[in-house]
Amino acid sequence: MMFLGIDAGATKTEAVIIDKKERILGVGYGGPANLNSSPLQVVRNSLIKAIVEALPEKSNKDNITSACISIAGTLGGNTKIIREILNEVLPKTSIIIKRDYEIAHIACFNFKPGVVFIAGTGSIAYGVNEKGERVRVGGWGHLVGDEGSGYWVGQEGVRAGLKFYDGRGQPTILYNYLKEYLGIENDSPDSIIRAIYSSENKKTLIAGFAPYVVKAAREGDQVARLILERAAEEIVSSYLAAVQRLKFESIQGKLGIAGGFYFGARDILKPILLWKLGRVFGDIVDLKEPIMSNAEAAARFALKTSTNISQKTTPHNYDS
DSSP: OEEEEEEEOSSOEEEEEEOTTOOEEEEEEESOOOTTTSOHHHHHHHHHHHHHHHSOTTOOGGGEEEEEEEEOSOOTTHHHHHHHHHHHHOTTSEEEEEEHHHHHHHHHHTTSSEEEEEESSSEEEEEEOTTOOEEEEEOOOTTTOOTTSHHHHHHHHHHHHHHHHHTSSOOOTHHHHHHHHHTOOSOOHHHHHHHHHTOSOHHHHHHTTHHHHHHHHHTTOHHHHHHHHHHHHHHHHHHHHHHHHHTOSOOTTOEEEEOHHHHHSHHHHHHHHHHHHHHHHTSOOOOBOOSSOHHHHHHHHHHHHHHHHHTTOOTTSOOO
């Protein structure tokens, strides 16, 4: 018996196959597999490549008992399409489709209670308590939310740079970094406006400026540092809301964090977070980070679900 986990991302796909003792048998990779940003055929090819590459030698894909795929963003009608692709590739396998934040929770807590904050291009907090009750905080998308995310930090950095140019904001290197990022050598507002608003993917463009904000903060730019402090405040606010709604008596070992933006800014963002968390919760707080990849976490969910079904128990209650 084998169990497959797939992390279908906007830039790459990872597949992990484990046995019933959670031993990794194979790992495979493919290209982008998010239908919100990639064509159907690209997604199909990426999934197939990752699955085939993950299969151990002399193994048959028909021996995969259950497969769980983790998908970012709004699922909507994508669920049906992804299921059809996987049913075609794995006709004898039980297919499970989960949101990426649910799998990220497992990657941090391995089915234990806790709250994970994902700080990637977007942001969301997701928590599960000892009773299996679940809450999500944020995750409203870049137009109205995503506070503390790479997009939010990038947007605040762009705004700060432009305010400095206008004479409305404090001195900051972010304006020069913005011109560098956009490939602009002059100070023409039209050049900046054109570069931003003519972009085919404005969300990616704005989020891509976040590393420059982090770089400026490392170099001592106080405006950039303040942006990261405000990002930390937003993250702490999400933790607090989730903890209160889940009625945790203690938060020790129950706060986790993940996401590409966080890890790119970890050296400067984590100390700020820990300090602010300590002030809010009145204790020394530790932030758990993923102990496994999302693909492996998805594979473990597939195994757990299969085991629970065979034992006629619910797969939705996390062990405490």
